[in-house]
Amino acid sequence: MKKLWRWVGLVVIYIIGIYLSLLSGVYLLDGRTALDTKKIDNNIKKLRMYPWFNELYEHEEHHRSFFANIKVRKYLESSIRVSRLLNNEREQKRFIRMLEEVAQVRKK
Known part of the structure; x- marks a missing residue:
């Protein structure tokens, strides 16, 4: 059960990171800031x-x-x-x- 919640937490953090990168124009996946x-x-x-x-x-x-x-x-x-x-x-x-x-x- 702990592993499931850990995965859910990681997925939520990943989705939040993608959302913030779209808003700020910084690409987290390839580290590009240009x-x-x-x-x-x-x-x-x-x-x-x-x-x-x-x-x-x-x-x-x-x-x-x-x-x-x-x-x-x-x-x-x-x-x-x-x-x-x-x-x-x-x-x-x-x-x-x-x-x-x-x-x-x-x-x-």
Whole structure:
């Protein structure tokens, strides 16, 4: 019986680890911490179909952030965050605020 509970505990810990790695963009299985450029580009392509995002993307002040800023790229790497961005107006406002903060830091 103790072995069964030990296995259940290990499975739960493993599932939690996978969930956290998906949220943070860090891959636990292969130890990779680099950003996935192909995934980011695909998510940007998906977002560019929406006028509100396309306007941000083409705005000179924010355009560079999509290629150079790690915080923005890490956000765009997550398919979960991108789908939330598409479906949630509050999340869109939060993303725009993040872009504006990045632009302010760059100006200094």
